[in-house]
Amino acid sequence: MTTEATSSPAPQTPVPGAVSAREKKNRRQDSGGVRGWFGRQNPWVRAGLMVLFAVLAFLLPYVGEIPLIGPQIVTQGIDWPSALFNMSYYVLLALGLNVVVGFAGLLDLGYVGFFAVGAYTVALLSSPDSVLRTEWGWTAAVPIGLAVAMLSGLVLGYPTLRLRGDYLAIVTLGFAEIIRIVATSTETLRGDRGFSDIPHPPGEFADGKPIFGVADAVPYYWLGLAVIILVILGVRNLDNSRVGRSWLAIREDQEAAEIMGVRTIKYKLWAFAIGAFIGGLGGVMFAGQQGFMNSQTFVLQFSILVLAGVVMGGSGNIAGAILGGALISYIPDRLRGIQDPIWHTDLFGFRFAIFGAVIIVIMIFRPQGLIPSRRRAMELKDREKEVAPIE
Amino acid sequence: MNFSGLIQDFGPLTITGLAQGAIIALFALGYTLVYGVLRLINFAHSEVFLLGSYACLIVWGFFGLDQNSATPSTLSVIGLLLLGLVAAIVISGITALGVELVAYRPLRKRNAPPLAFLITAIGASLFISETVGVMTQRNIKGVPPLIQPRDVFVIGNMHVTNLQILIIVLALMSMFLLDRFINRSRLGRGIRAVAQNPDSAALMGVNKGRVISLVFLLGGLMAGIAAVMYDLKIGVTRFDAGFLLGIEAFTAAVLGGIGNLRGALLGGLLLGLLQNYAASLFGTEWLHAASFVLLVLILLVRPTGLLGESLGRARA
Numbered sequence: 001m002t003t004e005a006t007s008s009p010a011p012q013t014p015v016p017g018a019v020s021a022r023e024k025k026n027r028r029q030d031s032g033g034v035r036g037w038f039g040r041q042n043p044w045v046r047a048g049l050m051v052l053f054a055v056l057a058f059l060l061p062y063v064g065e066i067p068l069i070g071p072q073i074v075t076q077g078i079d080w081p082s083a084l085f086n087m088s089y090y091v092l093l094a095l096g097l098n099v100v101v102g103f104a105g106l107l108d109l110g111y112v113g114f115f116a117v118g119a120y121t122v123a124l125l126s127s128p129d130s131v132l133r134t135e136w137g138w139t140a141a142v143p144i145g146l147a148v149a150m151l152s153g154l155v156l157g158y159p160t161l162r163l164r165g166d167y168l169a170i171v172t173l174g175f176a177e178i179i180r181i182v183a184t185s186t187e188t189l190r191g192d193r194g195f196s197d198i199p200h201p202p203g204e205f206a207d208g209k210p211i212f213g214v215a216d217a218v219p220y221y222w223l224g225l226a227v228i229i230l231v232i233l234g235v236r237n238l239d240n241s242r243v244g245r246s247w248l249a250i251r252e253d254q255e256a257a258e259i260m261g262v263r264t265i266k267y268k269l270w271a272f273a274i275g276a277f278i279g280g281l282g283g284v285m286f287a288g289q290q291g292f293m294n295s296q297t298f299v300l301q302f303s304i305l306v307l308a309g310v311v312m313g314g315s316g317n318i319a320g321a322i323l324g325g326a327l328i329s330y331i332p333d334r335l336r337g338i339q340d341p342i343w344h345t346d347l348f349g350f351r352f353a354i355f356g357a358v359i360i361v362i363m364i365f366r367p368q369g370l371i372p373s374r375r376r377a378m379e380l381k382d383r384e385k386e387v388a389p390i391e
Numbered sequence: 392m393n394f395s396g397l398i399q400d401f402g403p404l405t406i407t408g409l410a411q412g413a414i415i416a417l418f419a420l421g422y423t424l425v426y427g428v429l430r431l432i433n434f435a436h437s438e439v440f441l442l443g444s445y446a447c448l449i450v451w452g453f454f455g456l457d458q459n460s461a462t463p464s465t466l467s468v469i470g471l472l473l474l475g476l477v478a479a480i481v482i483s484g485i486t487a488l489g490v491e492l493v494a495y496r497p498l499r500k501r502n503a504p505p506l507a508f509l510i511t512a513i514g515a516s517l518f519i520s521e522t523v524g525v526m527t528q529r530n531i532k533g534v535p536p537l538i539q540p541r542d543v544f545v546i547g548n549m550h551v552t553n554l555q556i557l558i559i560v561l562a563l564m565s566m567f568l569l570d571r572f573i574n575r576s577r578l579g580r581g582i583r584a585v586a587q588n589p590d591s592a593a594l595m596g597v598n599k600g601r602v603i604s605l606v607f608l609l610g611g612l613m614a615g616i617a618a619v620m621y622d623l624k625i626g627v628t629r630f631d632a633g634f635l636l637g638i639e640a641f642t643a644a645v646l647g648g649i650g651n652l653r654g655a656l657l658g659g660l661l662l663g664l665l666q667n668y669a670a671s672l673f674g675t676e677w678l679h680a681a682s683f684v685l686l687v688l689i690l691l692v693r694p695t696g697l698l699g700e701s702l703g704r705a706r707a
Contacts, residue, residue, distance in 0.1 A: 169432065363498065
């Protein structure tokens with residue numbers, strides 16, 4: 001992080017000159033509710049609450065033990081720790097995409113591409129099926145996987161970030177499709193046959209059993225959670241730094257930002273590379289838990305789902321991205337194993353249809369997302385006032 | 392790299408490419424129209440197409456036709472084709488209007504940020520295609536062989552079939568009519584006005600809400616025609632047919648300059664041709680990859696597509 005970050009007085013400082021008197025007043029008025037209360041506490045109380053949240057998150061695998069409420073929460077058709085692990089990598093992806101879409105305002109429809117790059121690099125380096133025959137351990141393959149994912153973000157970003165919003169969307173979508181096509185049709189990446197026996201993360205209990213086995217997904221979930229917490233800390237600091245302020249400026253008005261001396265291409269590349277890095281992180285975690293993957297894993301619908309999660313949760317807000325990411329994984333998993341009353345089939349088949357309807361309803365009633373960033377919520381209020389009376 | 396194959400089959404590849412491009416171009420019009428007026432990617436347009444492709448099959452099913460029936464007599468084929476077209480157009484049009492009403496209008500009333508529209512459109516798209524998927528058990532559905540492909544004329548090794556001629560002529564005709572409608576009629580002038588400047592248009596007495604509905608409807612009509620053509624050409628449809636072809640259609644729209652009607656035509660035809668050439672050159676599996684690479688290259692040189700993006704300035 002740059003030194004300006006640590007010396008800046010208020011963490012939420014936006015672009016210089018952007019805070020008008022009205023906005024300040026709004027902010028004060030806006031401080032009702034849970035978040036306002038949270039903001040008024042002293043830093044120690046806030047930190048304590050954060051730690052409490054983290055501890056509670058680590059205890060989530062045992063939520064089923066709580067009488068009455070617990071059984072309603074846990075999934076039925078898939079074991080609860082596995083569902084939690086699924087949630088953890090979706091949350092990771094949502095956090096990464098939130099940097100690209102929420103912070104920097106770049107519409108990326110092919111985010112799954114970076115996830116795939118990370119996962120495939122690990123598979124290539126570690127699976128016995130790979131042509132490389134290196135058969136590295138998971139831990140050794142991870143840094144390479146992350147580096148390659150980040151590099152792919154830079155390589156994709158450098159020529160395309162000059163494009164305007166919607167064009168960027170189609171180019172990123174094309175990137176993800178190309179990755180999938182390459183994975184399907186080249187011999188090296190093994191198409192549908194995929195890679196099996198990708199090693200799990202290392203580590204043993206005292207009795208010699210591996211911590212990261214096949215049966216129990218709880219350790220994977222905890223690993224995922226630990227990674228998520230690190231990512232949250234990193235992303236939050238970035239957002240409060242010079243980089244974050246540049247992203248904000250680019251998102252609000254690219255031309256104005258450029259005139260004020262923000263090097264737009266540089267900071268867009270930053271956003272893309274960091275997004276790609278976090279996406280790759282999701283990919284390496286996924287590869288390490290599943291042990292198997294093929295080209296069917298990385299369909300385009302996946303990126304669109306994550307994007308829906310980010311915007312639904314509240315784009316530009318870390319808490320929102322976490323909630324959105326968790327929901328897009330939890331809702332379909334929760335529907336698994338439930339019989340519908342009419343046809344008596346598994347509701348899992350309807351999961352995306354139901355999910356689609358849920359997205360529409362949420363967005364209509366909360367177009368700013370479930371937990372919007374404060375700034376976005378205010379912008380929306382302003383926009384609503386600006387609605388042209390003539391329709 | 393199979394250059395000799397490409398040169399040898401250049402004629403046949405061109406004609407199949409044109410037929411495929413015509414379908415993509417018709418489909419792409421829906422994206423371009425909505426984008427031109429609202430500056431939004433109408434993600435749910437693929438499902439407008441999807442329901443059209445099922446609607447004509449259902450109508451043909453009423454007459455006891457499925458993929459195993461024999462080809463009916465010429466007169467009844469014409470009747471059935473017209474009926475199928477009408478059904479697809481009606482259902483696609485209604486779907487497009489429905490999507491606008493459910494997924495777009497409530498957000499527009501609240502002046503929501505553009506990203507919110509994209510997400511509701513994704514929601515609508517997921518909802519429709521997955522519902523169709525559940526109802527059809529995710530199986531493919533065959534199309535009755537209404538038109539047996541027959542060579543009409545042959546140039547060298549280029550066999551031009553009746554189906555290809557039908558597709559290309561019908562596509563060009565509907566696009567010509569649409570172009571006339573947008574550029575000559577009173578309603579079309581309204582569309583162009585809103586595309587240029589929504590607020591001024593509203594002040595000049597253009598009913599913005601109605602123009603937006605009209606734009607969705609027009610896109611739906613074109614997608615309906617494209618859907619029937621697709622059914623006849625491919626011979627099967629599936630719950631995700633709309634999504635897959637939709638990506639191509641959107642690429643075509645961007646390629647030609649999104650928001651530009653003639654750009655959609657150019658982009659569609661170009662994409663159809665290129666895909667066929669690339670498939671022969673590198674193998675079928677690289678077909679889509681080639682179109683995206685072309686798209687990136689063109690956008691790097693011409694960031695607003697081949698013909699630029701201007702529904703409003705189409706004929707200002």
